[in-house]
Amino acid sequence: MPRPKLTRSKIKVPHVFVLLTGAILACSLLTYIVPSGSFERQTRLVEGRERTLVVPGTYQHLDKHITARSMLLGEEVPGKATPVGLHGFLTAIPRGMEAAADIIFFIFVIGGVFGILQRTGVITAAIGQLMNRLDHRGPLLTAVLMVVFAVAGSTLGMGEEFIPLIPVFMLVAQRLGYDRVYGVAVVLIAADTGFAASTTNPFTIGVAQGIAEVKLYSGLGFRFIFLACALVLAIVHVLRYGARIKRDPAAALSPFTAADSPVASADGDGQLDQHLASYAHHHTAILISSAVIFAFILYAVQRLDWWMADMAGGFLLIGLVTVGLARLPVDAAARAFVKGMEEMVVAALVVGFARGISVVLTDGQIIDTIVNGAAALLVTVPRNIAVLGMLAYESCLNLLVPSGSGQAAVSMPLMAPLSDILGITRQTAVFAFTCGDGFSNMIIPTSGILMAMLSLGKVPYGRWLKFMLPLFGQLILLSAGFLTLAVILEYH
Numbered sequence: 001m002p003r004p005k006l007t008r009s010k011i012k013v014p015h016v017f018v019l020l021t022g023a024i025l026a027c028s029l030l031t032y033i034v035p036s037g038s039f040e041r042q043t044r045l046v047e048g049r050e051r052t053l054v055v056p057g058t059y060q061h062l063d064k065h066i067t068a069r070s071m072l073l074g075e076e077v078p079g080k081a082t083p084v085g086l087h088g089f090l091t092a093i094p095r096g097m098e099a100a101a102d103i104i105f106f107i108f109v110i111g112g113v114f115g116i117l118q119r120t121g122v123i124t125a126a127i128g129q130l131m132n133r134l135d136h137r138g139p140l141l142t143a144v145l146m147v148v149f150a151v152a153g154s155t156l157g158m159g160e161e162f163i164p165l166i167p168v169f170m171l172v173a174q175r176l177g178y179d180r181v182y183g184v185a186v187v188l189i190a191a192d193t194g195f196a197a198s199t200t201n202p203f204t205i206g207v208a209q210g211i212a213e214v215k216l217y218s219g220l221g222f223r224f225i226f227l228a229c230a231l232v233l234a235i236v237h238v239l240r241y242g243a244r245i246k247r248d249p250a251a252a253l254s255p256f257t258a259a260d261s262p263v264a265s266a267d268g269d270g271q272l273d274q275h276l277a278s279y280a281h282h283h284t285a286i287l288i289s290s291a292v293i294f295a296f297i298l299y300a301v302q303r304l305d306w307w308m309a310d311m312a313g314g315f316l317l318i319g320l321v322t323v324g325l326a327r328l329p330v331d332a333a334a335r336a337f338v339k340g341m342e343e344m345v346v347a348a349l350v351v352g353f354a355r356g357i358s359v360v361l362t363d364g365q366i367i368d369t370i371v372n373g374a375a376a377l378l379v380t381v382p383r384n385i386a387v388l389g390m391l392a393y394e395s396c397l398n399l400l401v402p403s404g405s406g407q408a409a410v411s412m413p414l415m416a417p418l419s420d421i422l423g424i425t426r427q428t429a430v431f432a433f434t435c436g437d438g439f440s441n442m443i444i445p446t447s448g449i450l451m452a453m454l455s456l457g458k459v460p461y462g463r464w465l466k467f468m469l470p471l472f473g474q475l476i477l478l479s480a481g482f483l484t485l486a487v488i489l490e491y492h
Contacts, residue, residue: 019445019461020353024092027357027400028084031364036062036081038368044211053211053413059372062365081365092359097352099359102308103448107163107348108341109312113319114164115340116333117290120326122283123168138176139239146190146238150231153194156298157201157404159441159449161311162187163347164340166456178242179252181467184457185238188450189442189471193234195404196438196475197227202301204404204434211408212416212426219427222491226482230475237471253463285325290318346455351448358446361400367410370400375414383422387432387483390415391476394436399444407437428486435479443472 040058065080074087084092097104117123130141152158165187173183198205200217209216244251297314300306306314323333361367374393378386394411401407412433419429441447443465454464485491 017353023445024356024360025089028089028360031083031360031366034366035369036064036365037372038062038365053409056414056417059368084360084364088360088363092356093353096356096359100351100355103160103351104348106160106308106312107344110164110315111344112337112341113315115336116319116322119332119336120286120322120328122286125283126287138242142186142238143235145186146235147231149187149190150194153191154197154199154201154227157195157203159191159195162191163449163452166453167343170457174256178245179256180254180457180459181463182242184453184459188453189234189238192438192441193230194227195441196435197223197230198434199223199227204408204437207405207408208412208430208433211412212430214426214430219491230478233474233478234471241467253467254459282325286322289321289325293318347452350451350455354446354448354451358401367400371410371414375418378418383424384484384487386422387424387428387487388480390429390432391436391479391483394433395440398437398440399446404437408433424487425490425492428483428491431486432483439472439475439479442468
């Protein structure tokens with residue numbers, strides 16, 4: 001009898017909302033298991049912004065208050081911690097959306113603006129011009145774009161700003177003969193590599209050095225070398241994957257199909273070549289004006305203390321100028337704006353779902369327990385091991401506090417004095433923070449940016465992990481090597 005043909009089993013990863021809701025439920029249950037406690041906190045001015053920081057040495061254990069009422073409706077009792085009940089679990093997602101409202105509406109606005117830009121055809125036309133100039137040399141185009149995104153992440157801390165570019169890079173990846181994973185990787189991996197290898201990123205290196213009382217933006221030479229090494233690893237990993245697809249299209253983890261054109265042309269027919277070929281003179285004016293306004297937005301974030309609402313207003317200006325230059329009818333512009341926002345619904349809501357995890361951990365008052373336990377453990381090991389423990393600790397903490405500046409506010413007040421005890425420079429502690437916080441953003445499901453980009457690119461989380469985990473391991477090993485070197489050199 002012929003033996004049955006073996007087929008590779010497929011593990012179906014749940015929808016992103018199911019995955020995040022499950023994570024919120026698991027964290028809610030952890031509030032009953034992990035001991036509760038809290039640090040005292042104080043408000044300090046760090047890099048021109050008020051930050052609420054933990055006070056080292058003030059951790060206190062809190063008894064848990066568990067009753068039938070608290071498990072259903074929640075019940076606050078002074079001096080005790082109440083684990084997350086049914087009411088807390090059900091409201092975690094709405095409260096997460098409320099807490100992340102500035103980011104959510106920022107995503108909606110820039111989605112609408114990019115809808116207008118796509119309606120004029122400027123984005124895809126410009127990409128077509130660039131690809132023609134590079135003679136469709138995919139590897140060169142990939143390397144150039146990844147360097148640009150990495151520099152933006154390293155110097156300006158850009159991340160959310162790149163979310164609306166994912167549909168565009170789906171178009172680029174399909175045009176060059178790659179797959180959806182490749183299109184997401186060009187943007188996400190480059191930006192996160194730069195974010196981790198921070199040079200002047202105000203949201204991580206600026207906040208962390210300010211809290212650690214280290215000279216602002218000091219130690220740049222060491223971090224520039226690290227950025228170059230990390231970026232080489234990232235680019236090589238993406239290019240090798242692309243080359244594998246070119247040799248064997250069946251190797252694609254998330255291939256395109258004939259039925260799902262990633263970015264349709266202006267008339268909706270999905271003909272990519274036709275849409276890429278049409279470059280008009282007004283496109284040049286739109287690109288120049290958009291670049292100038294975007295540059296001012298970046299300047300205002302750095303110098304005028306702009307944040308999400310201010311940046312959203314700047315993007316709205318880009319949209320209005322584009323409408324005027326393209327002579328787009330007002331009704332057509334409005335429809336394009338709404339369509340662009342519609343395409344961002346899942347990406348924007350993912351951010352709120354992800355924030356729900358930190359909501360329940362805060363409600364159950366177990367984050368401080370985790371932070372305190374990790375700090376106490378690191379004191380007991382030699383400094384060469386402790387610095388690697390700092391890296392692991394920051395990587396794991398990012399799962400619970402997936403905000404760069406937020407994680408710095410929670411961990412650096414403890415890691416800075418701990419580094420003094422261990423004989424490690426505070427600069428090294430800051431470096432461990434940026435590496436742990438940044439690289440883990442590439443894989444953790446609580447990262448709103450990651451899950452938003454995967455949703456827009458229609459890349460299943462499981463397939464992304466299959467692609468990403470080998471590179472993540474390499475980047476962590478590189479970080480460990482540089483941290484060991486920092487200890488030896490007493491990096492300042």
